[in-house]
Amino acid sequence: MTSQQTAKARVVAIVGRPNVGKSAVFNRIAGRRIAIVHDESGVTRDRLVREVDWEEQRFQLVDTGGVVMLDAEGRKNTIETGIRSQVDAALSDAAVAILVVDVQQGVHPLDEEVARIIRKSGVPCVVAVNKCDQPQHEAGAAEFSRLGFAFFPVAAQHNRGMGDLMEAVLPHLPEAANETAVKPLRVAIVGRPNAGKSSYINRLLRAERVIVSDVAGTTRDSIDVPFTIGSGAQARHYILVDTAGMRNRHSVDNAVERFSLFRAEESVKAADVVVLVLDPELGPTVQDKHIAALIQKNKKGCVLLMNKWDLAEEKGMTQTKTEPVLRQIMPFMNYVPLVFISAKTGYNVRRSIEVIDAVAAQTRVKLPTGMLNRTLVEATRRVVAPSRGGKRLRVYYAVQLGVAPITIRMFVNDPKVATKPYTDFMTRSLRERFGLEGAPVEILYRARSRPEPGTRGTAKSAPHTGRPDAEEEALSGELCD
Incomplete structure (x- = not known):
């Protein structure tokens, strides 16, 4: 199946040789979306996939930076082979590519090689002639016209020219049905x-970014309140579900409370994203941990809200000291974003909306198959695989089965050898690379015999097409050897 024949999603791939500023371009485009977890530097540095909202257009941005390419013997491939593999993987799902080049170095042979691969794939492309930090640099951008694509002088570090670049990129994105318009989250x-x-x-319902639907009978006291985040065709539609306070079952002493607790638990099961509201004065209680465990058991997207922060600050509490304590008490929720808010003053309420919206997107992210497997390549080389009865676990390849939760199936020699610590490590590796903040991840194992030598492709020769069979051919050697 060729790239032209493959149905494309709303994916923009950033490609190019090393050290041309791909990450800077990625961060500049993704910067239009507020980072949703951890403000400290370095946390999102290696992110490969981000949902972006640019001029009311939602799309997935994929960066090829940071992917280490290894051959079947565990050695680094040549630069040419590594570049080819990165570009193939990025283009497999992309509707349009941004080829990043460096104006200060001029046209490099590898730039021409990447351009040739893109032309062969049939994926539309625009060239970001990066590092045009000064007006005089723009004259050198014309040299890149020989690559055969429209080119735009930009300086990602200084946000110069990015608007014109994106204006050329967005028309190439396919129309996509907004599933939330039909079935709100x-x-x-x-x-x-x-x-x-x-x-x-x-x-929340008075916040600037939230548009409450004008539906007859809908009031602030309703159990279900429809609202929309964003505008335009790609706006995300939600239904806000209010629930009764969830007391410990042993503390529930009448039929009305028992029904309220049951209804709250059913609301969690039916939800796409669950917002767990905490009280900073009491801290995470045993009941809070029970509710968090219920959310995790049902594999739901989650956001933690530390409310009443105005009162906490009056008592001298700080976010820098409070968050580590919470993370220590609830380590199983470390992947969940935490937002400190005050419903009374409105502090951080707008940010909480953005975090809820971002977590909803993370629960539905579709990981590029090539990058998924290459992330696992790196992960398997950082840990000793478990063994049982003299048999060591071998991972052949992986595919994503679904979203909400993000479900990954890993094909291995014997699923019984896999352990929970190993699964947890692989899950953390996926989060390190793809983010998935607040999104549940489930890894399933299935037995599969390793392809016989000579009957399958190798990691060096097999091109990436985005299909599971191609991934098996290209990566089974890498993951096992």
Whole structure:
């Protein structure tokens, strides 16, 4: 199946040789989207996939930077082979490519090689002539016209020329049905009694970015409140679900409370994203941990909200000291973003909306198959695989089966050899590379015999097409050897 025949998603791939500023271009485009977890530097440095909202257009941005290419013997490939593999993997799902080059170095033979691969793939392409930091640099951009694509002088570090570049990129994105317009995503607000859920919902519905649907009978006291984040055809539609306070089952002493608890638990099961509201004065209680475990058990996207932060600050509490304590008490929720808010003053309520929206996107992200497998290549080389009865686990390849939760099937020699610590490590590796903040990840194992030598392609020769069979051919050697 050729690239032209493959149905393309709304994916923009950034490609190019090393050290031309691909990451800077990626960060500049992705910067239009607020980072949703951890403000400290370095956390998102190696991110390969981000959802971006640019001029009311939502799309997935894929960066090829940071992918280490290895051959079947575990050695670094030649630069040419590595570049070819990176570009093939990035283009397999892309609707349009941004080829990043360096104006200060001029046209490099590898630039021409990447351009040739892109032309052969049939994927539309625009050239970002990067590092045009000064006006005099723009004259050198014309040299890149020989690559055969429209070119745009840019300086990603200084945000120069990015608007013109993206104006040329966006028309190549295919029209996509907005599934949330037909079936809105459900956001359940849960927590212990008196954590401030109702106050948060009341404040949320007055926030700037939230548009509450004008539906007859819909009021702030409704159980289900439709609302929209963003505008245009790609706006995401939600239904906000209010729930009763979730007390410990042993503390529930009447039929009404039992029904309320049951309804809250059912709301979690039916939700796409669950917002767990916490009280900073009490800290994460045993009941908070039970609710978090319920969210995790049902494999739901999650956001932690530390409400009443105005009162906490009056008592001298700080975010830098509070978050580590919370993470220590609830280590199983370390992948979940935490937002400190005050429903009373409105502090960080707008940010909480953006985080909910971003987590909803993360729960539905589709990982490029080539990058998924190459991430596993790196991960398997950083850990000793478990063994059982003298048999060591061998991973052949992996495919993504679905979203919400992100479900990955890994084909191995014997699923019984896999252990929970090994699965947890592979999950952390996926999060390190792709983010997936707040999104549940499930790894499943299936037995599969390793391809016989000579009957399958090798890591050196097999091109990436994005199909599972091609991944098996190209990567089984890398993952096993």
